[in-house]
Amino acid sequence: MIKIIETLGVANKSLASESRDSVESETLLKATKIEKNFGNTPVLKGISLTANRGDIITLIGSSGSGKSTFLRCLNLLEQPDGGELEVHGQKIGFKNTRHGRAPENDRHVQWMRSRVAMVFQNFNLWAHMTLLENIVEAPIHVLGVSKSKAYEHAHSLLERVGLAERSEHYPSQLSGGQQQRGAIARALAMNPDVMLFDEPTSALDPELVGDVLRVIRSLKEEGRTMILVTHEMQFAEDVSTKIMYLNQGKVEEVGTPSQIFGHPSSARLRQFLSTR
Amino acid sequence: MLNLHGYGMRLFEGALVTIELAVLSLVIAVLFGLMTASAKLSGNRMLHLLATLYTTLIRGVPDLVLMMLFFFGGQTLVNSLSDAVYARFGVDFFININPFVAGVLTIGLIFGAYMGETFRGAIQSVEKGQVEAAAACGMSRSLIFRRVKFPLMMSHALPGLSNNWQVLLKTTALVSIIGLSDMVRVATQASKATFEPFTFMLFVGAVYLILTSFSEWIFKRLRLKYHAGYVGAAND
Numbered sequence: 001m002i003k004i005i006e007t008l009g010v011a012n013k014s015l016a017s018e019s020r021d022s023v024e025s026e027t028l029l030k031a032t033k034i035e036k037n038f039g040n041t042p043v044l045k046g047i048s049l050t051a052n053r054g055d056i057i058t059l060i061g062s063s064g065s066g067k068s069t070f071l072r073c074l075n076l077l078e079q080p081d082g083g084e085l086e087v088h089g090q091k092i093g094f095k096n097t098r099h100g101r102a103p104e105n106d107r108h109v110q111w112m113r114s115r116v117a118m119v120f121q122n123f124n125l126w127a128h129m130t131l132l133e134n135i136v137e138a139p140i141h142v143l144g145v146s147k148s149k150a151y152e153h154a155h156s157l158l159e160r161v162g163l164a165e166r167s168e169h170y171p172s173q174l175s176g177g178q179q180q181r182g183a184i185a186r187a188l189a190m191n192p193d194v195m196l197f198d199e200p201t202s203a204l205d206p207e208l209v210g211d212v213l214r215v216i217r218s219l220k221e222e223g224r225t226m227i228l229v230t231h232e233m234q235f236a237e238d239v240s241t242k243i244m245y246l247n248q249g250k251v252e253e254v255g256t257p258s259q260i261f262g263h264p265s266s267a268r269l270r271q272f273l274s275t276r
Numbered sequence: 277m278l279n280l281h282g283y284g285m286r287l288f289e290g291a292l293v294t295i296e297l298a299v300l301s302l303v304i305a306v307l308f309g310l311m312t313a314s315a316k317l318s319g320n321r322m323l324h325l326l327a328t329l330y331t332t333l334i335r336g337v338p339d340l341v342l343m344m345l346f347f348f349g350g351q352t353l354v355n356s357l358s359d360a361v362y363a364r365f366g367v368d369f370f371i372n373i374n375p376f377v378a379g380v381l382t383i384g385l386i387f388g389a390y391m392g393e394t395f396r397g398a399i400q401s402v403e404k405g406q407v408e409a410a411a412a413c414g415m416s417r418s419l420i421f422r423r424v425k426f427p428l429m430m431s432h433a434l435p436g437l438s439n440n441w442q443v444l445l446k447t448t449a450l451v452s453i454i455g456l457s458d459m460v461r462v463a464t465q466a467s468k469a470t471f472e473p474f475t476f477m478l479f480v481g482a483v484y485l486i487l488t489s490f491s492e493w494i495f496k497r498l499r500l501k502y503h504a505g506y507v508g509a510a511n512d
Contacts, residue, residue, distance in 0.1 A: 106417075110416055114413065114414030115414075117412070117413070118412040120405060120409065122405050124408060126406055126505075127505040128504055129505065137413075138410075138413035138415065141423060142413055171505060186413075190414075
């Protein structure tokens, strides 16, 4: 597992571009008609998404459009009330309980989550662990990677996100930008198939945003599959392979960045883009 | 020099009883406390009701009354049970409620109710995002509790826990009334025999003070351990 990442790291460009042509259609994550209600209010009204290897899909939309909720449904931090979810060809089964729909098998959900990493708006690095401990935690205890390999990998990841000197610091001793880059390293340590980013720069001071975006951009270069929710429109236009515009719990428009930003067809999207 | 009139060894043994009693009660209390807190936070109405009943009852009745109730009342209950069994099945058995076990259970049960509240507050103060991040990595519920929830909770629970421990340690003196030879009982007997209550009570008071000071030191170290991430606020 670690070897794969190292290979990607060394020969990232060639491997990424090659694999994109040869396994173009390898579907890593597929969500079909996801529905979600908060009480009696529907927030997601049947949203579908397919992420193939190398895709970078950005969800945009005004606040309350459901984009963060949808993203959280993709690794079941929110339980969808309707729809199907498939990760790496494995369907997640659901059952009906007294408290609504729930996953059939917790083990299966845990496996799925170990393949789909999440980067949060508020970083959520574990406060009682050093940066280094944060990064090795899940590889050791969830994936069963040996300690020496996990630490070795963690050091190389910290190097990569520019935090090699901070490995022994606690999250409270780091700036927001450093915490977020650390959180990205923590996600990468799982060597996930898909990475989810939930407004990764929204809680940051403007001068710290650049470093985090630079790290995410470097992930594109190694061919990572990512799904982002962001308000950074310029960045979305630069890195995405596909943009989905959500409005009131529905997909209003989907397209390539040049279509969405250059020739938006719906009036709502035009209006949304003009307010930016 | 302090003259203990030959009661030194017995007092030492009494002190050991006090310590054993306190430590074992603490273990029981922490277990009951965690169970109570989980029951109250579980969202299950039946469990919540049961836990509320438990804490209300225990916290509303004096420790001394509970202690006598469990020991003497418990013995009466066991006696009538054995009578009933003998009358019905002709099997004769006799169970003597061990005062040490009764003491540990009673004190553990009493402080479990107080610790339930401490733990409940501490569990609730763990940020949701910290648990979500663990779940998002594919951790199981028990792993999340062990690696993330519990250590984070402890930093919030320790002040209340150390407070409870100090009170618990001193509450063990109550077991002298159910016939356990703890430090206080030995000292009481010695005072009566020698007419020197001042000497013996001063001695016992000093031992309690040493014990509480020592545990205060341990708790300080624990606080440092579980507070690791909170010392030294953000640089920028």
